[in-house]
Amino acid sequence: MDEYLDIVDEKSRPTGKTALKSEIHKNGWLHNTVHVWFYTKDGQVLLQQRSHTKEICPLLWDVSVAGHVDAGESIEAAAVRETKEEIGLHISPNDLRRISTQYHEASYFNGAIKDNEFHHVFICELKVPLKDLVPNPSEVEAIKLVSLETFTELALNSSINMHFVESNEGYYHFVNFEIYRELFPE
Numbered sequence: 001m002d003e004y005l006d007i008v009d010e011k012s013r014p015t016g017k018t019a020l021k022s023e024i025h026k027n028g029w030l031h032n033t034v035h036v037w038f039y040t041k042d043g044q045v046l047l048q049q050r051s052h053t054k055e056i057c058p059l060l061w062d063v064s065v066a067g068h069v070d071a072g073e074s075i076e077a078a079a080v081r082e083t084k085e086e087i088g089l090h091i092s093p094n095d096l097r098r099i100s101t102q103y104h105e106a107s108y109f110n111g112a113i114k115d116n117e118f119h120h121v122f123i124c125e126l127k128v129p130l131k132d133l134v135p136n137p138s139e140v141e142a143i144k145l146v147s148l149e150t151f152t153e154l155a156l157n158s159s160i161n162m163h164f165v166e167s168n169e170g171y172y173h174f175v176n177f178e179i180y181r182e183l184f185p186e
Helices: 021-027 075-087 148-156 166-183
Strands: 004-008 014-020 031-039 044-050 065-068 097-108 113-125 140-147
Touching (some): 004 021, 014 021, 021 113, 031 075, 031 166, 044 148, 044 166, 075 140, 097 166, 140 148, 148 166
Parallel strands (some): 031 113
Antiparallel strands (some): 004 014, 031 044, 031 065, 044 140, 097 113
């Protein structure tokens, strides 16, 4: 879907200009995205397998929920909306805990897509059973829960296991650490 997004500055603040997502990716303009990582009280992380129809990284496993922030939309509202759209789960902005904003730059298809974006990263407790989630087939191929230990192993071996996007290994370790700290505060 080619929705309108805000073009943002180097601090992820909207500039007042908007463009279609396709134009933003073609020109490499800065824009905002959300990442929501769901975890359970017993130390599991929800992973999403990207749909086989996705242009970028089809069938690789990744963040529980992710998506672009629409023009004029708040970061938290985008996180709530994307969660409902991708896995059919209703959450409140109060359920989210922001852990980071990270700049991500990537190029795909010989520079045809220039993805220069800020990931606004949240963690959120998953309070329903996996069977109650309803993955959107245009976005999500499959979902699964893995232990924090398995999450670490998958990230460490991402260069050989074709499970995750290999270049994101450090990011996955950061998220794992933040979930661990949430579950086991010092």
